[in-house]
Amino acid sequence: MPKFDADDYLPAEAYEKALGAFHAIVAILLFEFVRDKLGDRDTIIRNFIARADMMAQAVFRLWDLQDYQDCWILHRCLLDRLFHLWHLQQNDEFEVFEQWSFLEQYNAINRVRSDAEFSDALESKLFSLTPEQKERARALAKNPPAWQRPKGENAAKGLDMRFLYRYGYDFGSTHVHPMANDGQQDFYTITKLEPAPDFPDYRSVLSNTLLVATILVQQGLNASTLSWRALIFDFLDDLRNFLD
Structure with missing residues (x-):
């Protein structure tokens, strides 16, 4: 479930270390896909997993730039791919x-x-x-x-994770599409002018990005035709427990 108190989140450095471990596991998984000739199903799943890892890394690099708005935009894009993957598996499409x-x-x-x-x-x-x-x-x-793209709200409901739509996808949309206060925080980040408004703590986007990435990988592994060792799923569970 979503957390709203900044004190519930770990230091950004802790999430960075978790990302490193996640990236290492994803690299191992991707090489497993190379062992056999893949059909459309496994090729798409392999590529979705690779994209999830790359997008998660990009969120953290944007964080280093204090580009928090684009962190949320990429987070929404990651959710979009999770929803697509769920829809493809459910409907065998x-x-x-x-x-x-x-x-x-x-x-x-x-x-x-x-x-x-x-x-x-x-x-x-x-x-x-x-x-x-x-x-x-x-x-x-x-x-x-x-074929038609799935609706994010329906996919989140199907996953029994409606909060992913409300507090991730829908909220992220407010950063994707221009708003009247677009770039306000960027203005103060660039100019260093004081006093700056009291902007919120955005560590949630780091935690939530890792959470969604683990869900997407597990969704992909469950949908693939390949067999996976239990330790892979144990790692994903352990990472989610770390984020909780």
Whole structure:
């Protein structure tokens, strides 16, 4: 459950050490995915786990910059991936999600390539398309994959963790989308002017990011076709107990 008293949180350095341990375990897990040829399901899960680790590390680096607003933005992005992963597992939609993702990304690139104003994009590796990709896109376009992104609130309810939506995803949205006081704390951080307003303690975003990352990894391991040793799950439980 969420904690609201700043005294309930550990020093930032303690969360940094926990992140180091989490990163080490994730690296071991990712190498396990290399042992076998993966289908869409395990490939997507592997990549979601890698993304979770990278995003958690990014939150901590932004913390070092005192960029707390972007910490919350990335925290929300991490929750979005957890909700997607839960939805994919519940509905067994990994394959259609891969097809839908490919077509969405292909169309986005193709729109840039088709814009006469930016003809140089045709020579850019960032916007390149292979003959195989073009052929696959044509085939998928004949019968487009029917898939829709999950609603965060529904996914949080399905996980029986509604607080993840209310106090994480929904609250994080107030930092994603511009507000009238956007950048106020950044102003005082940059200028060092005094007196500065009494801004809140944001260590919760460090603790909550680690919590969500562990839930996402466990969700991924449960959904994968690979077998995992109990010590991996014990580590995730121990880390969550540390955060509690």
